[in-house]
Amino acid sequence: MRPITVTIAEEIFELSLENNASAQAFSELLPLELEMVDVNGNEKFYLLADHLPSQERCSCLIKAGDLLLCQTNELTFFYDDSKTCFKYTYLGHVKDSQNFRKAMTGKIITVIFEEK
Template identity: 35%
Template sequence: MTCFTAFPIFTPVAWHIHARIRRTALAGMGLWAMAAIAFSSTAHAQPATSPAAQTQPPSRAWMTIGQRRFGITLADTAAARAFAAAMPLSLEMAELNGNEKHADLREPLPTSAARPGTIRSGDLLLYGTRTVVIFYATFDASYSYTRLGQVDNPAALTQALGTQGVRVTFSRQ
């Protein structure tokens, strides 16, 4: 009588070789499976930011001096976001050097100061942690500032600010 088994009968040496082949095959299948999982998860991964967030327009604010209103494009900085959160805000700004108006805030803002090299008319910058500065002339500077924003059309800024101290109101609307 012939007996058939589901598993072939191996000698101890053959069994050892067969076990090694099985381990190698399983390891290879495991690598293929991990690669397939990794590929499928990256193939369907969502971008870190949505397209809407990538095309979002810059933040806007307004600066009112007397009867003149100027649009401001706020910088993408923590200081600019904190400044916007404090609005509406009216500041009595003092004249300095014939090229800037400045005023101190009650609360400090976060800083990421850098030397801009050239200050441009319309720059809205933070000096230190509390001093808001509006520049109405273009010149070279070696001081460090944190960018808050830029007046969109600074052509009439010099006339609106005048030569003395002035009240400036910043608002989101």
């Protein structure tokens, strides 16, 4: 899969997608500009209009920068590490988690996903 850029508040991050049907289906929706809402003080959330294939698994430890899918259309972008027993499908990960955390500040933020 092609590399994906994520732009937040004029900061650009590289998103490495997982090698699965869910990540492939997500990449086919690009480009996307989403208004993501803060949830639980550690993640941003967006309800997709499209339903993606789901391969949920128990996610005991989530890392800052993880892009996850809950059920088939709940896009969740974690900006802080989290322990949970919820099931998610892994879509990808942003490696620069320190700067990513800073960029994710705010109750509602605009996140742009594009292929490089």
